[in-house]
Every structure is written in C-alpha cells, then in structure tokens.
Amino acid sequence: MMSSEGLVKKLPNDIGGDASGKIERVEHELLPWEKRCHALADVLDFHKIINTEEKRRGVEALGSEMIGKLSYYERWIVAFANILFQKGILTPSDIAGKMAQVEARAKSQLQGQPNG
Amino acid sequence: MTLHDDNHDHDGLDHDHHDHDHSHPHEEISITELPGYYDMLETAVRELLVERKLFGADEIRRQIEVLDSRTPALGAKVVARAWVDEEFRKRLLEDGRKGCEELGITFYDDTQLIVLENTAEVHNLIVCTLCSCYPRPVLGLPPDWYKLKPYRARAVYEPRAVLEEFGTHIPDDVEIVVSDSTAMVRYLVLPMRPAGTEGLSEEELAALVTRDAMIGVIPVEYQKRAA
Numbered sequence: 001m002m003s004s005e006g007l008v009k010k011l012p013n014d015i016g017g018d019a020s021g022k023i024e025r026v027e028h029e030l031l032p033w034e035k036r037c038h039a040l041a042d043v044l045d046f047h048k049i050i051n052t053e054e055k056r057r058g059v060e061a062l063g064s065e066m067i068g069k070l071s072y073y074e075r076w077i078v079a080f081a082n083i084l085f086q087k088g089i090l091t092p093s094d095i096a097g098k099m100a101q102v103e104a105r106a107k108s109q110l111q112g113q114p115n116g
Numbered sequence: 117m118t119l120h121d122d123n124h125d126h127d128g129l130d131h132d133h134h135d136h137d138h139s140h141p142h143e144e145i146s147i148t149e150l151p152g153y154y155d156m157l158e159t160a161v162r163e164l165l166v167e168r169k170l171f172g173a174d175e176i177r178r179q180i181e182v183l184d185s186r187t188p189a190l191g192a193k194v195v196a197r198a199w200v201d202e203e204f205r206k207r208l209l210e211d212g213r214k215g216c217e218e219l220g221i222t223f224y225d226d227t228q229l230i231v232l233e234n235t236a237e238v239h240n241l242i243v244c245t246l247c248s249c250y251p252r253p254v255l256g257l258p259p260d261w262y263k264l265k266p267y268r269a270r271a272v273y274e275p276r277a278v279l280e281e282f283g284t285h286i287p288d289d290v291e292i293v294v295s296d297s298t299a300m301v302r303y304l305v306l307p308m309r310p311a312g313t314e315g316l317s318e319e320e321l322a323a324l325v326t327r328d329a330m331i332g333v334i335p336v337e338y339q340k341r342a343a
Contacts, residue, residue: 013246013247014245014246015245015265015268015269016243016245016246016268016269016271016272016273016296017245017269017272017273018265018269018270019269019270020265020266020269020270021265021266022266022281023261023264023266023267023270023278023281023282024261024264024266025259025261025282026259026260026261026264027259027260027261028260030257031155033151033152033154033155033158033159035180035183036158036159036162036176036180037158038183038257039176039177039179039180039182039183040158040161040162040176042179042182042183042224042225043171043175043176043179044171045225045226046171046175047170047171049165049170049171051299052225052249052299053299056246056247056299059247070154071154072248072260072263073154073158074154077154077157077158077161078154078157080161081157081161084161084165089165089168089170090161090164090165094164095157095160095161095164098160098161098163098164099156099157099160101160102151102156102159102160102163103150103156106150106151106156107150110149110150
C-alpha cells in the first residue's frame with residue numbers, strides 16, 4: 001500500500017523503476033496538428049520562450065489525472081498554454097477569443113467546400 | 117496556410133527502408149470535419165504568438181521541414197561510417213555531436229550527444245524515464261512505445277526482460293548498461309557490426325542499421341543471401 005509520502009517523493013513523470021505492463025510496440029505517424037505542435041515546441045525553445053525543461057515541468061504540473069487521460073501532444077499544448085499564462089504572455093481570454101475565431105474559420109471552410 | 121502540407125521528400129535525404137511502419141500512403145488532407153479541441157488550441161496559441169511577433173509563421177513551417185528531414189537513415193549513416201573508419205569511430209565516441217556534425221548532421225535542438233558502443237562485453241540501451249528525450253537530430257521523432265510507461269518504467273530495472281520482449285536475448289555474461297536521457301544530454305547506441313559483412317560497402321552497411329538497433333533494443337542483423 002502506497003503511503004502519501006510516495007506521492008511527495010515521486011512526481012507523476014518520475015516513473016523509472018515502477019512496475020508496469022508488457023511493452024506494446026505501438027507507433028503512429030503524427031497527425032498534422034501534432035507535427036505542428038512539435039515544431040511549435042522547438043520554436044518556443046529556440047526563442048527561449050519555453051525551454052524543454054520548462055515544458056517537461058509544465059506537463060508534470062498538469063497532475064496525474066490529465067497526464068493519464070491526455071495524449072502526448074495534447075499534454076504539450078495544454079502545458080504551453082498554462083506556461084504562457086504564468087509568464088503573462090497570453091491570458092485565458094486571449095485563447096478563448098482566438099479559439100472562437102479558429103472554429104468559426106474552420107466552419108466557414110467546411111461549408112465553402114463543394115464536396116465536404 | 118500551408119502548414120498542413122505533408123511533404124516528406126524535399127530534402128534529398130535518404131528516407132527509405134528503416135521504418136516499415138511508415139510505408140502506408142499519406143491521406144489526402146481535406147477538411148471533412150471540424151478540427152478537434154487540441155488541434156484548435158495549437159492553432160490559437162501559435163497564431164497569437166505570431167501576431168505578437170514572438171516568432172514568424174515561417175519559422176514553424178521551416179521547423180516542420182527540419183523534423184521531416186530527420187530519419188533513422190541519418191543515424192545509420194553515422195553508424196556505418198564508424199564501422200568502416202576507425203579514426204572516425206574514435207572521434208565519434210569522444211564527442212558524438214561533433215562526429216555527427218562532421219557528416220553534415222546539424223543539431224537544431226542544442227543538445228549534446230553521447231554515442232555508446234556495444235561490444236562483446238557490454239550491451240547499451242537508451243531510455244528517457246522522465247519523458248521522451250531522444251536523439252532527434254539523428255533519429256527523428258521517437259516511436260510511441262519509447263514514450264509510454266511500460267518501456268520508461270521497466271527499462272531501468274529489468275532491461276533483460278524488456279529486451280526479451282523485443283526478441284533480443286542478451287547472454288548473462290554480457291553486461292547491460294542503461295542510459296537515461298535528459299533535456300540536455302541524449303544518447304545513441306553504436307551497435308556491433310554483424311559478422312559476414314566484411315565485403316559490404318558503407319552504403320550497404322547503413323541499410324542494415326535500424327532505428328531500434330540505435331536505441332539498443334535489437335541487434336543489427338545480416339543474413340547472407342542464399343546462394
């Protein structure tokens with residue numbers, strides 16, 4: 001039985017040495033948005049806006065429930081948004097406003113296509 | 117926006133054979149449904165940062181091209197050179213990054229590279245227990261299994277059992293060294309050159325070297341064509 005002490009000593013990412021199941025040799029070709037997200041991560045690192053270690057800590061700060069339920073690049077993009085809020089570079093309402101625009105744009109593209 | 121372009125062949129690099137899971141044809145990109153939440157979140161974050169001039173949209177496009185240009189064929193080239201050129205092998209083991217740079221492989225992510233040589237006495241295995249650090253400049257992006265819990269958790273304490281799951285049996289008298297990657301320091305395994313390859317050219321040798329062999333989960337195999 002794991003005591004609460006274990007949670008203090010080991011953060012969610014720190015899984016080296018844990019018991020775990022069989023290795024399934026899964027792979028997938030990145031989706032276009034996943035590849036964009038990866039390129040975004042690199043560019044954020046090049047410009048010292050968010051470096052690799054900040055990204056890793058940002059993912060860790062999502063907590064084990066989100067880490068467990070979100071996919072790899074989903075964790076990255078949510079961590080980036082949170083870190084950008086913390087750094088005062090973006091606000092949640094900036095994101096909400098922009099996402100509404102992005103969605104509206106996608107909807108109009110969808111309707112504008114002859115054969116969907 | 118041309119960010120959706122899935123153009124894999126603009127750099128003249130050799131992309132073939134190493135990744136058989138990638139051989140399916142790419143689907144034509146057309147919008148048939150609304151992008152998902154995280155897809156739109158990525159677009160929103162990126163566009164906001166571009167609007168604020170923190171970087172240019174072209175930088176993302178260029179980085180996508182860089183990512184697409186990095187495949188295990190680059191690492192295979194490094195391995196084959198090390199097999200045929202003793203002086204290069206020494207320099208590579210001394211400074212992995214410089215060795216790769218000698219072959220024209222640039223390091224876009226500001227990481228160091230340590231090349232670990234497999235021998236008859238030592239077998240190396242690389243992992244990133246904390247996340248997914250990987251020698252991307254020379255191998256491209258890591259496979260999903262490398263990023264998932266079972267491999268990350270177990271590689272460090274039962275590497276022999278892990279290797280058996282990849283079909284690799286390492287005799288008990290061979291030491292297994294597991295190297296845990298970090299944000300700054302990445303590893304690449306220099307596999308043993310298989311027996312019977314004395315007559316092969318450097319290119320033929322490179323074609324034998326797979327991604328998984330450079331992670332250290334399988335050996336490089338060579339089967340002489342039956343006469």
